[in-house]
Each structure stands twice: as C-alpha cells, then as structure tokens.
Amino acid sequence: MKVALIGTGYIAGRHAAALTGLGAEVVGHVGRSGVEQAAARWGGRAYRDTAALLAEEDVDAAWICVPPGAHGEVELALIEHGVPFYVEKPIGTGLDVPRRVEAVLRDGGPLACVGYYWRGMEVIPELRRMLAETPPHLVRAAWHGLVPPVPWWRLEAESGGQVVEQATHLFDLARFLLGEAEVVHAVTRRPSLASHPDLDVAAVSAATLAFGSGPLGVFTATCVLHATVDAGIEFHCEGRKLTLTTKVLRREDAEGSHEIPIGRDPLVVADERFLAAVRDGDPGQVVCDYADALRTQELCCRVRDLAG
Template identity: 25%
Template sequence: MCLLVSLVVRVGVVGLGAIASQHLKSLTKIRDVELVAFADIVFEKAKEAAEKYGGNAYKDYREMYEKEDLDAVYICIPPFAHKDEVHLAAEKGIAVFIEKPIALTSEHAWSMVEACKKHGVVTQVGYQLRHAFPIVELKKLIEKGELGRLGIVYATYLCDMTSFLRTKSWWCDKTKSGGQIVEQVTHTYDLLRYLFGEPVEVYSYMNKFWSVDNPNYTVEDGHIALIKMSSGAIASIIATNVAASSYGGRHSWFLVAEKATAEFDAGSLKLYWRSEEKPYTEYNSREDLILKEDRIFIECVKKGEETPVPIEEGAKTLDLTLKVVKSWEKHAVVK
C-alpha cells in the first residue's frame, strides 16, 4: 500500500444498481473524490450515471480498467455476477471497495483476498454496521473487559422481501443470491464475528412455510442458528424474509454478560448494569452509515492505509454463513 500522490481520488463504479446509487450519492459529498467511470452490463445504466455525475460509460469493466486511470473502484454487483473484477483491479493497483457478500463460494472469496494481498491494494467490504457509533462503543467495552464474561447473545433480522417476486429479482433465486443467510443476514453474522470472536461450532435449522408452493422463490423463508463463539458467548440468530409487510422490519440485538445486559442496534445501545452505582447507560446515534464508510475508505485510499474492514473480513463472514447453510444441509454441527 502506498500514499496517493494526488489529493483527488479518481473513482470508478462496477454495477449501477440500488446500492451503487447510495454510494454515488455519498461520494458526491466527499471532498477530493472525482467520479470518472461507470460500468454495467446494462449500458443504459452506465450511460445515465455518466451523464449525471460526469465521466465515461462502459459495458465491460475490463475495458474501463484498461482505459481509465483509477485510484479506486466500487464493486456493487450481485453475488452471482462476481468473476475477475477484483483480481484485475488488484493487478492494476486499484483500491477495491466491494459490497457484501463478496462471492458465493469460499474458494472465490479467498482468491480475491490473495490477489489483493499480493498486489498490496487497499480494500474494504460494505459492512457499514461496524461503523455505527453504538456498535463501536460496545466493541470498546467488550475489549476493555468492562462487561466481564460474555454469556448469551440473541439477534433478530426480520423483514419482508416478498415484493421482489413482482420484479422477478435475482434475489429470489438462491443460486444467484445465496439465500437470505448469505446475502442479507450476512450483516448480522458479520457483527457477531466483529463483537464476539470467531465461530467454534454452528448448528442451524431452515424453514420454508410461505413460499413452499412458489417455484420462483427458492430462498429460505427463515432460519435459526445456534453458534458457540471463541469469546465464550453462545449466540442465537433468528431471521426471516417473509414477515408481514405491515410489521415492517427489525434488526435487533441482546447480550447478557457477567456485569451487564445490553440491548442494541445500529442506532442505540442500552446497558443495564448489575452495579447499583451505575444501573443504566445509553448511547444514541443517527448516522448516515453509507456516507461514513465511504469517508473511511476514501481516507484510507489517500493515506495508503488498511481499512477497518479489509476484504479478508468479507471472506471470513462468508465462510460463517456458508457453515450455517451447511449445518442445515448436513443436519449436523459444523466446526
């Protein structure tokens, strides 16, 4: 990794879907960023982005890499679409921001990691929840030992994705998305690793009860996983993508530790202490986490420093989600 000589970070984007639009909106708010190139297999999307933000449009990211002088690239494509876009960027010394999940197989993910390490490029994975102020504060408390021994962790990820059927989205096809565990609840499993260490044992159940008669919706309707963590904590993850739309969505966490019980999410942290001297502490935050993670990435690119969420973190979290899937397929504990 090397210090960027120019003060301006020249950015290209591969994939111009919904998540790319969020990053583009954020990047326009960051000084020293120049959006110079856009690539999408649907050329009209690339052309629209180029007309809106300036720069050049491409149908093939390989051509974009060859013709453009890029400092960084945002890779915002569906899981099934990953091929060699990371490897080629690394070979050209281009810093890589990649959305989750970084691949559908462990082998593909770790080949990305190897390529980026070989060429020494700055990388970051789009696990924006790690940057949320309440999560950062909880991480500090855990590392300082202020919560004592960690006991029970309980997390939920409840949402409604059934509307995606009307748009015939790739998300509904498990061979393309990896399913809810791999594509969506990856955020939950990543935070689990970030806060409580690496998994030691994994056991899971999956269920199909809403989409059982719908051949166009092949992802799991819900799952429950039990995971023993290296920190000593035992975690239970409960998730569904077919909650009633009138319910909305929920991504919440609970932790019972030796010295406190915590309730938290990306916006708040409530700590109920056993000590009578300090019975309750609360942290609240309303942040634009996409903008925050983009600022972090751009600063690291400018300084030639490793980001807080390098690409190997994406590979490790993918491995955990694949173990959750494997446990159900094998009906066995996976270590």
C-alpha cells in the same frame, strides 16, 4: 480522488451519493442497465464492462456493487490493474471465488475493503467499552424482513441465500466484537410463499453458535414479513442488556433504559475511511479488509450449508 462505480443498483446509488458528498470525483460507471442514468446523475461516463472502463479512465479507487453471483472477474481485473477497491458484502455466493480473490490479493494485490459498514457505526467504541465492563453470556441476533424486490435475491445460486446476503452483517459484527465462533446447530425451512412462487432460498433460518470468548449465540433470519421489522443484535450481560440496531445503541439495566444514536450513516463513514486509506496508503483505516471478510463469509456459509 477519481473513483468508479461498478454496478448501478440501490447500493451503488448510496455509495455514489456518499462519495460525491465526500469530495470524490466519479469518473465512470459500469452496468448492464441504468448506467447512462447513473452517469447523468453522478458524473462520469457510462461503460458496459470493467475492461472498457479501465482502458479509458484513470481510476484511483473503485466500488464494486454487483450481485453476489457476479463477483470474481471484476475483482481480478482491478487487481491486475492495481486499482484499490471497496467491494460490497457478500463477497460471493460461496467460498471458491472469495478464496481465489483473497489468494491473489495476498500475493501483492492492491488495497481492498469489504462493506461491513456496521463496524463503522460511531457507537461501536462505546459498545466495546460496555462489553468489556460486563462481558456477554448470550448473544441474540435477528434479521426479520421481506423478500427484496430484485429478482436475483430470490435464487440461492445468485444471492447465496438470506444468511449469506443479509444476515451476514450480524454474523460479521458478532465476530468483530467477540471473536471466532463454532456453529453448533443450524436449521432452515423453505415454505412456499404465494407472493413469490419462484423463491428458492430458505425463508426461515436459525443457528446456534458458541464463541471462543465464551458467549452462546442464537441467530435467526426470515423473509416472510411485509417489511424489515427486526435488524439488530442483543448482548445479554450480567445485570444488563445491550441492543444495537441500525438506529440506536440501547442499554437496559436496573437504572432503566438509555439510548445513544448510532451517529453518522455508517456507510458514509466506511467510504470516508476507505478514501483516507487509499490516500494515505494505510490499510489500517478500512472498516474491514478482504481477508477478515472472508472469515465472515466462511462462517455464514457454514451456517447455510449445515442447515441444508
């Protein structure tokens, strides 16, 4: 399968490695910088814009790995050319662009997937089984880390803020497992950080959610630390606590503590499933379709905007 990568940052490199490992042929890269280096490493030709790529290459599928504020034109160009695409989360900084893209996709657009790859963890079926066995009463999720090195992340107009850009994985997984939620309360703090004087995103966020299926949820995020020390979600059930991180699914109950590795890299799983969906013409194989991702975007934006 012939694929293209739009964007040349860290996440584009992870997808390039995954795709070549899965046997896809990378025929083109689009980017403002580092595009020649990406082409030299992964194969294909370098382009400065999506229009030039589409004019020159026969592309079966594209991966969109651009900053949140750069979404919109790329998706619409691919839709116009009928090219299926996998777009990294978040799908925008707000709601206007994602809602416009979703409306065009709904009107006969190509297959589109969003990179909520936590859903692709191989332990998710086991987690679902345990949650069905002992339904949760309280959900606690945290994304506690540092300010990423890319300049756009520090500006809310370009990144959407930490809840929209990073903690969105946790909100999405909670939706995926528990259903829709109401935002009961949300608050943020914007302290001055000496190490990042230009930071204008909220450095601390907390929100309380009420899920229609019953549980209450407490979600917190901060970027004041030296590294990512917490990135996970806990489910507090009767007599049992279940914790999912990027490494393991942990069960704690009267019998002790037991850990199950998450399995293969879920980003690779998500790429594999999208390639199969494109090959088979089967949207049901993707980890998350665009319409479902829009609902996660709406939830994260409600949290951010309610907090102010």
